[in-house]
Amino acid sequence: MSDIEPDKLLDMEDVEMPGQAASDEITNADLLSLMKTYFTRKLTGIERNFADTTHDLARKVQKSESSFKFKGNKVQFDLNSDLLDNIDIAVDCIEHRRYDKAVKVLKESGQSLKKRNKLIRIADKSEGGWKTVDEYLSDDVASDSEDEKRIRAADGRAVKKLKTVKQDKRQNIKKRPAESAGGPSSIAHNGNNGGFSQQQPFLVAGAAAPITSRRNRTRDICYNCGLYGHWAKDFLPFGLCSAGYVFTKVVRPLIAHWRKDGIKITVYLDDGLCLAETEKLCCEQSVRVKNDLILSGFVPNKDKCIWTPVQTLVWLGFTWNLKSSLMELPLIKIENFINLIDVILSKAFKVKIRLLAKLCGKIISFSPAIGNVTQIMTRCTFSVINLRQDWDQYVDLRQHSDSIQEIMFWKQNIHCLKPVPLLRNNSEFNVFTDASDIGAGGYLQGTDYIAHRQWSVTEATKSSTWREIKAIELTLDSFAKVLEHSSVTFFTDNQNAVSIIKKGSKLPHLQVSCGAEGTLVVPKWQSAAFWPLIFKQNSEYACYVVDVLEFHEAERIFVAGNNLNSLFANGQFHGKILATIFSVGFWSQNEQIKHPELKALFNSLSSTILDARAKSTVEKYAGYFKRFVKWTEKYSEIKCVLPCQELYVGLYLQNLIQSANHYSVIESAFYGIKWAHNLAGVANPCDSEMAVYVDELQEQKKVN
Structure with a gap:
C-alpha cells in the first residue's frame, strides 16, 4: 500500500481546482488534469512499496548468506544489520519528506535495542545464561504481566538441559587405556611372538584421573615458553616444537x-x-x-x-656404572631430592599440592634406577594429590600421616635402595602358563613336564586376573622339585598379573594369590595394600597370616638366602618372635659355622625342632610369649627377655592374676615363656620355685 490513500488524492491542497468564477462546469481539460495527477501519485506509491519490498528481500538474502561459528555472533550481527537498514530507511524517508514513516522506523529500532538489552540482563543474572534466554524467547504464550514467572521458568529449564548435556558428554568421552609402568626390568609375555614387551619407564598407572585427548587450539598456552597455539608437552628442549x-x-x-x-x-x-x-x-x-x-x-x-x-658416566640423568653393570642415581640428584623433602617437611602443616606433585614426579623419574618401589611408596601421596581442587591449593599433612610416612621413607632410604641392573640375567628355566574360565595349565620349556587343573565352581567365577595368578602359583607348586634353587622366568599373556606380582595389589584377594600362608614382612601403615589382611578384626583373610614382622631398615628388606632374616627364603619364615628366639643362646653359634653345607644343616635345624610339636601348639606358645615381650617393652628397666630375670617373670604372672578373667591365660603364659627359654637354650626363669608356686596356685584354683 502507498502512504497516500487513493480516496484522498482529490482533497490534496496542491491539486489545482478550477475556480467557480471562471465556469460552473468542469471542462475536459480539467478532468484530464485531475486524472493525470491521480494516476501519477498512485504510481508513485506503488513504486515506493515495490522498492521497500525489494529492500526487505535483499536484506533477508544477505542474512542467509552470512555464516558464523557461534550462534551468539550471528544473532548480534543480524541485529546490527537490521539497525543499519532502519537508519538508511529513515534517512531516505526524511529526504523524500516522509517524516511519519521515518519516526516509525526509528521507534522500531529503539524497541529492538531495548529488547536486546533486556535479554543481556537476563543472561547475566540467571544461572543458565543464554540457555535461559533461548527458553524465555520460545515461551510466547504468557502475558506481559507474567514476565517474571516466564524468566524463572526459563532459567529452570535451561539449568536442567545444561546438566543433561554435561552428563551425556561425560558418558561419550573416549578414555585412553591405562598405561603400565615399571623399570627396565619390567617384562611381560607377548602373545604374538612369545617374547618380552618392554614397559616405558616414565609412565605411571592409576596416578592420575582419566585423560582425554584433543587437538591443540590457538588459545592454548604453553607453560614452558609462554606462547600460544601448543602445549608444554609438545615443546622440545631446542626452542622450537619441530x-x-x-x-x-x-x-x-x-x-x-x-x-x-x-x-x-x-x-x-x-x-x-x-x-x-x-x-x-x-x-x-x-x-x-x-x-x-x-x-x-x-x-x-x-x-x-x-x-x-670411561666405565662410569652420567647420561640422561642417570649414572651408568659399567663396572658393576648397574644404573644408579647421581649424587647431585639425590641431594636435590633430599633438599626438596626438607622443604616439604619444614612446611608440614601447609604444603602446596604443586610441591607434592613435584616430589612424586621426581620419585617416579627414579624408576629406571631403583625399580617398582617408586610406585609402591607413592600411593598415599598420589591419593592426597588426587583430592586437589586447584594446583595452588594448600594441604595439611597432619591429616595424612601415611603420606608423611612415605616421605620419611624416601628421605631415610634413598641412599641405600638397590640399583637396577643394566643387563637382565638369563634364567635357567622358562615356564609358560595360561588360564581360561574352565581351567589352567602350564608347561616347562625344554622338558615334558605339564601341569593342568580344572577350576571349581567358586574359582570359575573369579576374575581373569585372579585365575592367571593362580595358574602361575599352581604351576610353580607342581614343578617345585625341578625348579628348586634355580632362576625361573614366567611367561603369561595377562599384563595385570605381571604388575600385581611385581608391585602388589590393593585388592586383598589378589594380594593373597601372590603368596602362600606364612609371615608378612610389612611396613606398618595403612597405605600398605595388605592392610585388610592383618589389622582388620574378623577378617576373612586372617587365616593367611601366621605372624607379622615390621621392618624399619631398608637394607634388610632384600636380604637373599635361606636364613631367619630373609624375606624370600626356601624354608618357613618364623616371624619376629621366633626370629628373636633363634638368634640367642644356642642359636647364636651360627656365626662359627663357615662351610655352606653345615650352614644349610644348621638353618634347617630350627624347622626340625619346631615340627616336633603340633603347629597349633607352636603358634599358641609363640603368641603368649609375644604378649610377654610386649609387656616388657613398657618398662625400660627390663633390658633382656631371653633370658629374662625370674623377678620380672613373676611380676608378669602376678599382673595376669590380677587382670586375667580365666586361669587358662596364666597357665598358657607360664608355659609359653618356659617353652621360649628352653627353645633358645638359655637359663629358664620358669624353673624357679617362685614361678612354680604361681603355676601350682592356678592348678589348685582350677581343681577347686
Missing part, C-alpha cells in the same frame, strides 16, 4: 652409517653413548665419531663431550 624432530632426522643417517660399520652407538636428541669391548677399540671409534661429526658440520661441546673411554 626442531627436535628435524634434528633427529638429520642425525639418523650418521647413526645408520656408524652402526653399519659395527659401532655400538645410541643417540637421544643431541646426547650420544657409544660402547666397545676394549679400551683400544673404544678410543678408535671415539676418534672416528668425533671426526665424522665435525666433517658433517656439527660443533661438539668441549665441556660436555667425553672422548676418552
